[in-house]
Amino acid sequence: MKRKDGIRVKDADPMYCIVPYIMNKRYDAMNMITLDIPVMPIKKYLREKRQEGKFVSHLGIVVATYLRTVCKYPLLNRFIVNKKIYDRKNFDVAMVVLKEGDGDMEGTMSKIRFDLSDNIFQVQEKIDHYIEENRKEKNKNSTDKLIKKLLKIPGLANFGVGLFKWMDRRGILPMSIIDASPFHTSLTVSNLASIKTNHIYHHCYEFGTTSVFITMGNAREVAFREKGEIVFKTCLPLGVVMDERICSGHYFASAFQNMKRYFSNPSLLEMSPEEERAYEEKLNEEREEKANDPMEASSGEVLVTRGI
16 A cells, blocks of 8 residues: 555665564664754854844754755655655654743644755744744644544544554555644654753654654753864754664764754755755865866975975
8 A cells, every 4th residue: 555645665775674574663763862063153153144134043953954964865754654664755844832821831733844945044934934823822733623623522532543543554544634643754853942951862753654853952061072172162962863764874874964064054054955066066176176286286295395
């Protein structure tokens, strides 16, 4: 049976095809890591954008960075259901929004659909719209409406959720339910720093298709070694939990290194993926021309000779 939200991967390495049979539960396959991101380059960028009259948030940079990384590392957008590997058809991000009101603020959870070609400003615009619409006290998103219907009749929630899980495993869950479900996403992100909480390692839900969960925590001082000395930098810690069955550890490591590149220079996210690719090709051509320039080569030889 074909799924409505994914395309079956049939040409994967045999090792990755057998792993979901060995670890058939998502919680069996969870790996965790903390990424400490120095905040100075991010703060500098946010300050420059504010001076230009543009608002960009830390959350916007995190989501835009992951989105752009998926463009270069598409296996991150895979998921496992019923021991089968799928390429996801869309890129959705789920997040919790606290509603306005008196007393304790209740939260609602839904998701945002992004296009892989979105730049940082388009990502921020979609996040702002999502938060504005879901924060209103009386507004109910599709997730809230579905939950309310399930809880309206005694016993319906137990039967309905069980039915949804059965249908999801067999790939026959209606697209209307998938679109309303915050558990069927490419990424779930939670900004715990907004409620003055440290980052955590949040489990990836067994129901649904979420393969990566990222939490943002309170800033902290982290020691780095630079030029033989220990220096402390203020960092934004990201608690990342991933389903190891979707790709190799080396693939994840390379993707995380790529994310750090964007965090250190967020202006790259202002370009579309095609514009960034052209920019990188131009830089590579300039480096090759410089390396092949005989004057550059001879000057390098003189510098080496003088250094002896």
